[in-house]
Each structure stands twice: as structure tokens, then as C-alpha cells.
Amino acid sequence: MEVNDKGATIKTDEETGKIIIARIMHGGAADRSGLIHVGDEVIEVNNINVEGKTPSDVLSILQNSEGTITFKLVPSDGKLDQRESKVRVKAYFDYEPENDPYIPCKEAGLGFQRGDILHIVSQDDSYWWQARKEGEKTTRAGLIPSRALQERRILHERTQKEPNGDAKTENDDFDREMIATYEEVAKLYPRPGVFRPIVLIGAPGVGRNELKRRLVARDPEKYKSPVPYTTRPMRPGEVAGREYLFVTREKMEADIAASKFIEHGEYKGHLYGTAADSVKSIVNASCVCVLGPHYQALKSLRTAQLKPYIVHIRPPAFEELKKSRTKARARSTFDENNSRGFTDEEFMEMIKSDERINFHYGHFCDEEIVNDDLSEAFEKLVNFANKCETEPLWAPASWVQ
């Protein structure tokens, strides 16, 4: 056990039984003094001899003393380097030190939420990193589980249950292998004339196409959506290259096998899909490519080459979902002919599917929008699109080199 006060933790040295400094929290009083180092032996605190005492005894001496505190220390031989690292990570899980039975010192812990950007100031300890929340420079660093420790915990905790309590099914299309801990990030600066594709993901029927259509309609010279490929015959009134690019099944199957599609699917005996080249040509023409693929396409889309800006479109709670869609006479995308509204079961399905997308893919998203009132949701999307063009944003570090 370690106890903490004034930005340092102490513990009993396992070999010698002496009380030693276990850690110095970056930016805390002990660190700023520059006089205390990890491994130093504590002999006296405020003139009280602490030899043979426990760390808790020492803590109560500290807590009962007021004003200046004096330590008598025996410096350790090897002084560990306390320089700060520059690593920033995006947290892919929530962490509450007060509920972590294994943290060496709860008071020294740093709580955070999924999506927070953390500045990792020390990785000296392979289990407990020291971190600060990005932008909170003045606060001292706190302990968080290292990547290795968190990976072990996830593997250990992973059970046969989904977050909503459903048993896993064999055909589950989510990636089981993913162990989401931390991702190293860096600021990606906008480059003139090079626009990151905007990718809208969400549950089927939630409104990705509607929002995409509105964005393209707002400025068709700037925002473009790739024309999908299909193997179905052209219908009267359609123009090749406008609604679809029409190809044979043989050609499309060969191209799918050659990974030329970022997404594809089969519907009523015909193949449909979006080609990676279509996306590239929009990007190369200095336009903003807007995509609304199946969430599974994220895996192939989230590359250093494309650098997508990902927005998660989420349904509101059931009552609001039903109310807004009924009022707008929304057409169910579950119905082949788009000829009826959504059923209650479909609304429930949308919410359930969204929870699963959030659990498995939410951490990859840059932003999320709850699509309740459509014009409000669209306004948010426009703001995010502008932000992506004008502001440096956190992105995987490997995209920035």
C-alpha cells in the first residue's frame, strides 16, 4: 500500500522494511521542491522518528501537523529521471480510482472518462502511469492504469455477456478482438485544399442519409458523396454515373475480392458498394467527401491515408424518437419500398443497435450528434464540419507524422 500527501507517496520497502518515497507526482509540491526523489528513505517527519512505523502512521503525523513540514531523508543511490514525456493519449474507457481496489494509492489516482485526452507524463512504472488531463497544466499528475495493466484487466473481465446483458451470438458482426485502452494522439492541423472526409456512422434508419443529403445540398460544389456501384440493371430515367455506376457482377465481385470497396452489401440479389477510388478522387479534387457507411466499414476507413473525421449519429430516447419521426412522416428504411413509417419494434431496434455501436465503435468517433430535432442536428453537423476544416484536432498520432 502507498499513502499520499503533498504530491508524493510513501511505502514500506519490501526488502529493508524502511519507509521510502514510492512516487513523486509530477507538478506536486514534492516535485516542485526538487529535493525529494523516488527511493529516498524517510527517517524523520517534523522531528518525529519514523523508523519502524507504517506508511499510515507517517500519514497521520503529516495530517496532524500544520504549516511547514520537514523531512529528514537518506537519498537513494540511483535517482530516477523525472522528466515529463510528451505522450498524449485518448482514453477509450472510463476510470474511477475510488472504485479501483488495486490502485496503490486512491488519493493519488486520476479519474477520467472515455474520450478524454490525457497527457502521460511518466511511464516509469509498468503498471501505473502518471497523467494529467490535457489542458489542466496547473494540477499535479495522478496515477492511472498503464496500457499493459488495462489490457490485462479487460481480458480478465471479458465474459460471455454483452453490456446490455444479451448473450453473444455466433454471427455477431462486432470485432471481438479489439481491446480498447488508450490510443496515442497528436494534433492534426488543417491543410489548405486538403479536406478530411466526413464519415457519419449510426444505427440503420437513424438519419445518416438525410443529414448527408442536407450537407451536400447546402454546398454541392464543396461537399460531395461518392456515387455507389451496383450490379442491378439501370432503371428508366436513371443516368449511368449519376444515381449509380453500373457494373457486372463478375467485375464487382473481383473488385470486392481485391479490396477496392470501402463497403459493400447485397440487396434483393444485387450488389451495392462504394469504391475507395471514388472517395480518393473527391478528396483529390479538394472537396469534402461525405460518407454514411455501415459502421463495420470504419475498420477499413480509419486510415492515415484518408484521415476521416467520424461523427456518430445517435437516436434520442424512444419517446422523442417516435414523436419526431411520426411528426416528420419519416419513411422506414427497414421497409423495402420505403412506403410506411417506422414501427415501435424498429425504433427499439435502432436504440439497441446504437448502444452496441457506441460500445464497440464510440471511441473511434470525433463527435456525436443526437438526431432528435432534424434541423438542430443538421446545424451541429455543419458546425462540426467547419471545425474540422479550421481547427487543429486530436487524431491518431500515426496520422500526423
Ligand SMILES: Nc1ncnc2c1ncn2[C@@H]1O[C@H](COP(=O)(O)OP(=O)(O)OP(=O)(O)O)[C@@H](O)[C@H]1O
Ligand atoms: N431528426 C429526424 N426527425 C424526423 N425524421 C427524420 C430525422 N432524421 C431522419 N429522419 C427520417 O428518417 C428516415 C430514415 O432516415 P435515413 O434514410 O437518413 O436513415 P439512414 O440512417 O440513412 O438509414 P439506412 O442506413 O437504413 O439507410 C427518413 O425518412 C428521414 O427523412
